[in-house]
Each structure stands twice: as C-alpha cells, then as structure tokens.
Amino acid sequence: MTEAHRRQKQPQLIRGQLLAVVRSLLVEHGPHAVTLDAVAKQANVTKGGLQHHFPSKQALLEALSDQLFEEFECSFAEALSQEAPAPARHARAYIRTCFDHSPGGHTVETQRAIGLLALTLPQCRERWHAAMETALAADGNDPDTANRLLLCRLAGDGFWFAQMLDVYHLDADRKQAILKMLLTLCDGDNQP
Template sequence: MTEAHRRLKQPEFTRSQLLAVVRELLVRDGTHAVTLEAVAQRARVTKGGLQHHFRSKQALLDALSDQLFEEFQQSYETAYSQEADTPGRHARAYLRTCFDSGSGCNQVETQRAIGLLALSSPQCRERWHATMQTALQADGNDPRTADLLLACRMAGDGFWFSQMLGTFTLDDAQRERILNLLLELCDGATP
C-alpha cells in the first residue's frame, strides 16, 4: 500500500496544500511551470489525487485566482468597515488595503501571484475590472471628485506594484506618510 493510501483523507487541507504549491511555482517560475505533474510531485500526491480536486492546470489557476481575490476582498472589507461613513470611504479603504503590510494579500509573493494571474488570465482581469468598476460607482457623479478619488486609487496601485517589483525601498515612516497624503487627497476630493 502506498503512502497516499495510508494518509488520512483531508480534502480541504489537500486543496489548500495544492493551491500553496501552485502559488509557489507560479511566483518562482511563472505560469509555464505550473503543470499537473509538477504540482502533484511537489505536493506529494498522485496525479489522480490532484485531478480529483482540480481537473486541469486552468482549474488550478482559476482556484488560486479565486483564493487570492477572496483574500483581497476580506482585507478590503475589513478596511471598509473601519472607515467613517463619509464620501470617499471606498477609496480610503482601497488605499488602506494597498498599504496594509500586515495583510496576506500584500505579501510580495501574493502580489506577484496576483500580477501574474492578471497578466495571463482574461477571466482574472475581467473579475478585477468588474469589481473596481462597481467600487468606482460609490465615488459619486461629480467628475472632479470621481477623478481625484480614481487618481488616489491608481497611486495605491502604483505603490502596490512598486512593492511587488521591488522598485522603491520605503521605510515604515515613509510608507505611512505617503498613505496619509493619499488619504488627505481623498478627503479633500469630497465636498
């Protein structure tokens, strides 16, 4: 009897382990490195065991995309719930999510996985686009206000991508000052 047959069956743990391996392979070597064989071998499961949970490479990548999207949404919802119910609330919560270094979705490896999936998966891009379009609707109808809040969000994205790519080295104090500057811009954008 093989080790796989003697192992206690824990489907949620196995799925989680498989997705962690996919994330690691994706970040380390790119989407081409994510194969059923590589994931199964690294996770120490049979290819059939892997396919019991995920039928294809695309199913693996889609499940990882779902997981990363949910992590981001949870961080965003936490930030949103802590913001005062005033104009610009959505943009401020988005910025806090982008700058939250304690958040799982802002760990460099996770940022890179999200970036790689967004670049390689039209479905992933569309999901992020639809979510952001919905969030922008909360900024109101005044073009100046909406444009300034969008510019603040785009600055948050730029910060996020610069951290992912290692473009700028910021200490905690500088990171906090930049976040506060953007939050002030959000507050100044609203009437």
Template sequence: MTEAHRRQKQPELIRSQLLMVVRDILVQDGPHAVTLDAVSRRANVTKGGLQHHFRSKQALLQALCDQLFEEFQANLALAFEHEPAGPGRHARAYIRTCFDTHHHLNQVETQRAIGLLALTLPEARERWHQTMQTELAADGETPGAADRLLVCRMAADGFWFSQMLGVYALDDSHRARILALLLQLCSQKED
C-alpha cells in the same frame, strides 16, 4: 489496508496546500511551469490525487485566482467596515487594503502571483475590471471628486506594484507619510 486509507480526509486542507504549491511554481518559474506533473511532484501527491481536486492546469490557476480574489474582497470589506463614513470612504478602504503590508496578500510572493494571474488569465483581468468599476461607482458622480479619488486609487495601485517589483525602498515612516497623504486627499469635501 494502507496508511492513506486510515488517515482522516481533509479535502479543504489538501486543496489549500495544492494551491500554495501552484502559487510557488507560478512565482518562481512562471505560468508555463505550472503543469499537473510539476504540481503533483512538488506537492508529493499522485497525479490522480491532484486531479481529484483539480482536473486541469486551467482549473488550478482559476482556483488560485478565486482564492486570492476572495481574500482581497474580504480584506477590502474589513477595511471598509473600519473606515469612518464620509467623502471617499470606499477609496480610503481600498487604499488601506493596498498599503496593508502585514497581510499576506501584500507579501511580495503573493503580489507576484496576483500580477501573473492577471497577465495570464483574461477572466482574472475581467473580474478585477468589474470589481473596480463597482468600486469607482461608489466614489460618487461629482467629476472633480471622482477624478481625485481615482488618482488616489491609482497611486495606491502604483505603490502596490512598486512593492511587488521592489522598485522603491520605502521605510515604514515614509510609507506611513504617503498613506496619510493619500487618505487626506480622499477625505477632502466634494468639489
């Protein structure tokens, strides 16, 4: 009996490791470089072993998208729980999630993977669109307040993308001031 037959099977761990390899290839070499052969080679698994978990390149990319999206949703829910009630609560939680530089979702490599997936997979763009529509609905119906909160959300998106691309070199103090300003704008009373 081979060593592989004696090892304890850990399918979730293997799936997670395979998705990490997919993310690395996607970010380092681009979407075109994500192939079953490249993933199996870099992960040091057989192509058949890879296909046991993911049947195609599309399945690999979709699974990575699902994983990152679920992590984002969990972080957003956690930020919402810690945000005090009041005007702009949903927007403040979203902004805090975008500015949370300690979470791995906001590490440059992961940000780039999210960006590339959104550019590559139409279903990823649609999923983000639907999620943001739900989020915006939670910001209220007063046009002035809803517009102000949307501007704050868009500023947080801009911060997130600028960090991903390395556009602005912001130290912790400067980043904290920008975050405080956006949160203050979100907390203003309804117009």
C-alpha cells in the same frame, strides 16, 4: 488496507496545500512552471490525487485566482469596516488594502501572484475590472470628487505595483507617510 485508506480525508486542507504550491511555482518560476506534474511532485501527491481536486492547469490557475480575489475582498471589507461613513470611504479602504503588509495582508508574493494571473488569464482581468467598476461607482456622481478619488486609487495601484516589482526600497516610516498623504488627498476639502 493502505495508510492512505486509514487517513482522515481533509479535502479543503489538501486543496489549500495544492494552491500554496501553485502560488509558489507561479511566483518563483512563472506561469509556464505550473504544470500538473510539477504541482503533484512539489506537493508530494500523485498526479491522480491532484486531478481529483483540479483536473487541469487551467482549473489550478482559476482556483488560485478565486482564492486571491477572496483574500483581497476580505482585506478590503476589513479596511472598509474601519472607515467612517464619508464620500471617500471606499477609496480610502481600497488604498489601505493596497498598502496592507500586515500578517495575512498582501505580501509581495501575493501581489506577484495576482499580477501574473491578471496577465495570464483573461477571466481574471475581467473579474478585477468588474470589481473596480463597482468600486468606482461607490465614489459618487460628482465628477471632481470621482476624479480625485480615482487619482488616489491609481496612486495606490502604482504603490502596489512598485512593491510587487521591488522597484523602490521604502522603509516603514516612508510608506506610512505616503499612505497618510494619499488618505488626506482622498478626503479633499473634508479633511478630518
């Protein structure tokens, strides 16, 4: 009996390792670099072992998209739980999530992976669109408030995108000052 037969099977751990390799290849070399052969080689598994978990490149990219979306949802839920009940609560939590660079937060690598998948997979774009439609509904029915909160969300998206592309070199103090300004704008006339 081979060593592989004696090892304890840990499919979730293996799937996580495979997706980490996919994320790395995607970010470092682009979607074209994500092939079954490249993932298997870098993860040090057989192609058959890889295909046991993910039968195709499409399945790999979709699984990574799901993982990134779940990470975002967890970060957003955490940020939302820290917001006081108020009309701007969902927008504030969204903006905090865009600015989150804490351990486990949205690192530049994660941002780049999300961006590349959104550009590559129509279903990824559709999922983000649906999530943002739901998010905007939480901003209420008052057009002025909804527009102000959308403007703040768009600024948060712009910050997120600029960080992903490493456009501006902002120190931590400046990032915090910009975040504070955006959160204040979210509150409008209801500033704390």
